[in-house]
Amino acid sequence: METITTGKRLKALREDRGLSQSQLAKKADINSRVLQTYEQDDRDIAGAKLKTLLKVCVALECRLEDIVTDDETLALIAAYNRR
Template identity: 40%
Template sequence: MIHAYDDNMRPKAQATLGYAMDFAVNEAGYLPQDFMALFIESGLARRFESGESAVIMGMSGNELALRVFEETVGLQRPLAMRPRERGSKAYWIGWALAYFQWETGLTFRAILTAVPMEVIEDLYGAYHEMNVEQFVDRMVQLYRQAMPDTNLKRLRKLSGLTQEQLAQLSGISVRTIQQYEQRRKDVNKASLETAVAIATVLHCSPSDLLERIAS
C-alpha cells in the first residue's frame, strides 16, 4: 500500500484528529458522527487524507475543529481552547480513525458509509487498550461485510453494463473481468493498459478500480 503521507507524519495526524474529535464532542457538544459529517463537508477531510502538511502538521486539534465549524456551521458560541484529553473516548475515535484511513487509503466518506460511526464507537470498549492493528483488522472485517463487491463490479453495475458488454467495449476478456470481480486475480496488479481500457468504458479513473483493502 502506498500511503498519502509518510509514516513520520502519521502520529501527528492521529493526534490532530483525536484532539479535534475530543474538542468537538466534549467542548462543542457534537456527536462524533455529526462532527465527522461536518469534517467531510468542509473539504478539510480531503486535504487531511491527501497528507496536506498545512492541515496535518500546521494545525492543532482545537484549530482543526474550529476550522471545520467555520467552514460549515460557523461558531455557535464561544469555545474554550483548553488542552484536550488524550485519554478520552472521543480522542481515541479520532486517533484510531486517522490510523485506519492512513493504512487503507480509503476516504473518510467511504469508511463511514460502510461502517457507521455508531459502530466504531461501540468498538472502543474492546479495542481502545489493544494495539491499533487489531482495530484495523476488525474494521477491515466490517468494511468487507458492508462492501462485498469489488470497485470494478460496483462501477460496472452503476454503468448498467454486463460483464460481456464491458469486455466487448474495453477489449478485455470476459474471463479476466470475472476473475478481477471475484478477486481470483488482483486488480491492483493489472497492467496500466488494462486498467485504462476498463476505466475509459466505465468513465472513471484507473485508480478508482483499485482495491484499498486486501482480501
C-alpha cells in the same frame, strides 16, 4: 465491517453503468474472463496489466483511483516502470 475490495468496486461501477460483464469486456476490448477474475478477486490486481485496467476505466468513464487503492496503484505503476 466488510472490506471493499477492488473486485467489488469494479463490479459496482459496472453495475452502476448498467453493463453486463460481457458488455463491458466488449466495450473495453478485453477478454471477459479477465474481467470476471478481477471482479471475483481471483487475480492479484497489482499483477494486472496497467493497459488492461486503463481500457476498463475508459469504458466505464472513471479514474483508475475509482477502482484500485493507492497501494495497488503504486504497485501497478512500479511494475509498469520496470518494463
